[in-house]
Structure formats: C-alpha cells, structure tokens
Amino acid sequence: MTKPRILGVLFQLLLTAVISPVLPVHSLPDGGDHDRFKRRDPLKSFRYYNGSFNVQDKHYWAATFFTGIHGYAVAGVFLIAGVCFGLYVAFFNKRRRVSSTQRRYLDRYYLPLFLLLLLFMFLSVATTGIVIAANQSSKSRTEEMKETIDKTGEDVDRNIRTVITSLTRIQYLLLPYDQTTTHLLNVTSHRLKKGSQMIQSFVHHNGPTIDLAIQISYVTHLVIASTNLFVLLLALVPILLHWHPGFIMVIFLCWILTTLSWALTGFDFFLHTFAEDVCSAFSGFVQDPQNSTLTNIFPCMDPLHSDKTLMEVSLMIRNFITELNSKVASSMRSYALTDRSRTVSSSAPESGLICDPFLGQQINSYTPQSCSNGAIPIGQFPNVLSRFTCHDKDPPETCRITGKFIPEAAYLKVYAYSNSAQGMLDILPSLQNLMQCLHVKDTLSSIVSNQCKPFRASMYRLWACMIALSLIMKVTVLLFLARAYQERGKSFAWFSIHPTSEEEVRQVNI
Secondary structure: OHHHHHHHHHHHHHHHHHHHHEEEEEHOOOOOHHHHOOEEEOOOOOOEOOOOOOOOOHHHHHHHHHHHHHHHHHHHHHHHHHHHHHHHHHHHHHOOOOOOOHHHHHHOOHHHHHHHHHHHHHHHHHHHHHHHHHHHHHHHHHHHHHHHHHHHHHHHHHHHHHHHHHHHHHHHHHOOOOOOHHHHHHHHHHHHHHHHHHHHHHHHHHHHHHHHHHHHHHHHHHHHHHHHHHHHOOOOOHHHHOOOOHOOOOOOOHHHHHHHHHHHHHHHHHHHHOOOOOOHHHHHHHHHHHHHHHHHOOOOOHHHHHHHHHHHHHHHHHHHHHHHHHHHHHHHHOOOOOHHHHHHHOOOOOOOOOOOOOOOOOOHHOOOOOOOOOEHHHHHHHHHHHHHEEEEOOHHHHHHHHHOOHHHHHHHHHHHHHHHHHHHHHHHHHHHHHHHOHHHHHHHHHHHHHHHHHHHHHHHHHHHHHHHHHHHHHHHHHHHHHHHHHHOOOOOOOOOOOOOHHHHHOOOOO
C-alpha cells in the first residue's frame, strides 16, 4: 500500500471517529436498507458493507461493530498518550528544569484548582451512578425482548411439531385410498419439519451465545463503573492527606478506567445501532415476511404456495363431506331402514347428515363453528355408521335382517377419510397460522409497538451516559495531573490547600 493510500485510509478512520457520535442510526436520512447499512466493513478493507440485517453474516457484525469506532479510537489514543506520558515522567521529567513562569502560574490557583477537581470528581461519581442504573435498565429491556422472541420461537416450534404429528397420522390413514392427498400432506410435513429444524438450530446454537453476550456486557459495565466509583472515593484520601505516591496511583488507575470507558462507549454505540437494526427488521418482517432475513429464525412459506396448500386441503375436506352426504342420502332412499334409522334420517338437517364446517364461509378462511341442529360432526360419523356395518365375519342373512347394509371395506374407507377430515379440521387453524406466520407477525408487531421504543431508548441512554462519563473522566484525569504537578516539591499539612511555607511556594523545582 502506497503512502498516499495509507494516509487516505487513516484520514477516513479519523473522520469516521469524529462524526460517528453525532450520527446515530435513527437520524440517518430515509433511504431504505441501503442507506441504513452503509457502514465500513473492516473485513473488506474498510469498504462499505453491501448487505442487510443478517445475524448469521460475519460481515454484518464486523460493519456494525465498527460503527463504534469513535470510542475505540479515542480509547486507543488515550492509551498511547498514557504510555508515552508515563515513559516521559519515568525517564525524562526528572532532568527537566521547570519554568518559573509555569510554576508561578500554577501556584496562583491552589483553591480554584482544588474546587474544580472536587466538582469534576462529584460529577464523575454522579455520572457513574447513572451509568450503573442505565446498565441495569438496558439489561432488563434486552432480556425482556429476548424472552419474548424465545417464547415465540418455542410456541411456533411446538405448534409445528403438533401439526406434523397430526399430518403423519392422517397420511397413514389415507395411504391405502388416496395417494395424491397423501403426497400433498407429505410435502407439507417436510416443509414444516424444515422450518422446525431451522428454529431449533437458531435457538440451541445462538441462544446461549446471546445470553452470554448480555451477561458479559452487563458485568463489564458494572465492574468498570463500580471500580471507577471506588477509585474516585478512594482518591479523596491522597488528595486531603497530600500523599503523593497514592495520588500518582489514583492517576494511573483513573487513566486506565477512562481508557476502558471510551472503549465501552464505542461498544455501547454498536449495541445502540444493533438495537435499531433489530427493531427495523421486526417492522419489516411484519410488513413483508418473505423479504425479511428473519425468515432464518421464523420461516414462513411463500404466500402463493401456502394459500394453494390450504385451499387444496380445505377442498379435500369439503368435497369428502359433500360426497359422503350425497351417498348417505342416496343409500337412505335406496334401502328400507329400521325405525331407528328412520329416526336418524328424519332428524338430519336439510343441508345434510354430516356437518359441513365451511358452509357459508370462504374455503381458505376456515374458523371452527358449531354444527346446525341434528348434523353429525365428521369425526363422529364412523360411530353412527358402525351400527349399519356388516362385518366380514357376520353372516349375510343376519346383516340383511338387522339392516346392516354397509360392507366392512366401505366402512374402513369412510373411517379413514372421516378421521382424516376431522384431524385436518382440528389442525387447520394451526396450519393456517403457521403457513401465514400469523402468530409470529402478531408477536413481532406487539414488540415493535410496545418494546422497541423503550429497548432502543435504554441502549441510547447507556451510550449517552458512557460518553458523558468518559468525557468527565478525561477532564478529571487532566485535573489530577495538574494538581499533582502543582503539589510537586511542596510541603502540605493534612487537609490544607496551600503549602506550609511561602518560601516553598516561590521555590522552583529542579
């Protein structure tokens, strides 16, 4: 890489570090996903990331993590400055003669510098407390959203497995009689099973990782903030007792904590950006599930295919009930039945002996309804039919006398179709829900309406508090240095602000 190229890359990094804190993701102009995800990707030589929200893409994570470059850059600069200053103090400062002008200027402001240092220490303590509260809030919001998403995934997976079990049973019932319907149900089962495997894979593989990331982020913020609070309170001892070695140790610790705070500032901006992406992806999924990368987590069938499948299944059930009602009516007209059978016949509704749950409804929008008076639910029809079934082991004459005119083979076929139809009716709402992602869309719509705003706000608050703490700590460290430089070579009484001797005030340290 040539020297101009190196300078160009460094300039871009510096420019990004300067402007990124004032350009949060939600303030970008409305230009769609292309503008939202226009971020530098460190894995592609800092070229722009050209993808979209995808938690399974390492380039998405790299580009999103890089949005916090302002914090990482300042932390790096502050760390390098601390190392250089430490080396300077250790090897060069002892042989450097201090300017008398500088000494007189610092000696003139003992009280103002002391009060200013106490003010910024108080601000640092207060901001640290706010950071701890914001950290707790962001953890609670994140866990609440993750719990909702996990519960949705578990509900969808449980429903898928229930539907697959029912479809498998129906396939075994229909296999000897209807190969076409069996194939249709088999294809549907395989698609649902594939979706279930995708959900389980994401939950099992990524769930523990997400939990660990939440805990690491929470503990890291808590440890750094608590340590910072402890060091600031501890700093009162060397300040009031004028214990110079302890004062130097406090400066060293505060310098490290300030560096870590700036690094966390960048990390928190990354979390804030990720929170914006998550809520935007949820909103996009609710509007158009098929064009969302969240289908890797919540798979949805193509609307055309799912509607076609539901229509075919519903038509199969309705056609079977219609045909069955027609054959029952024809049989009742053709045979002379016993008094009991005539009672059944006379009590049958005009629409048919078997209840048609789609009567008066759109076939592809079935909802469970009560049957009309006298109609028999399709699942109970084999129980009625068994009274008129002539089994193979029964003598034909006995069957004729008792009015059992239905062959056993016909009964078994009707039994298979009736139980299959009832099984499909039982799972049809769940199947419709799964194919059209109704439960997932309702849940994510609720998240977008109720949880996304406080979730994004908690992440933004954490970042804002951390950047405020980092700025205040940076000033506090510089005031610590000025105070240490001011007290260098002086003799102080405990809890005093001015040196014990005016002669020492005028003394120039060599």
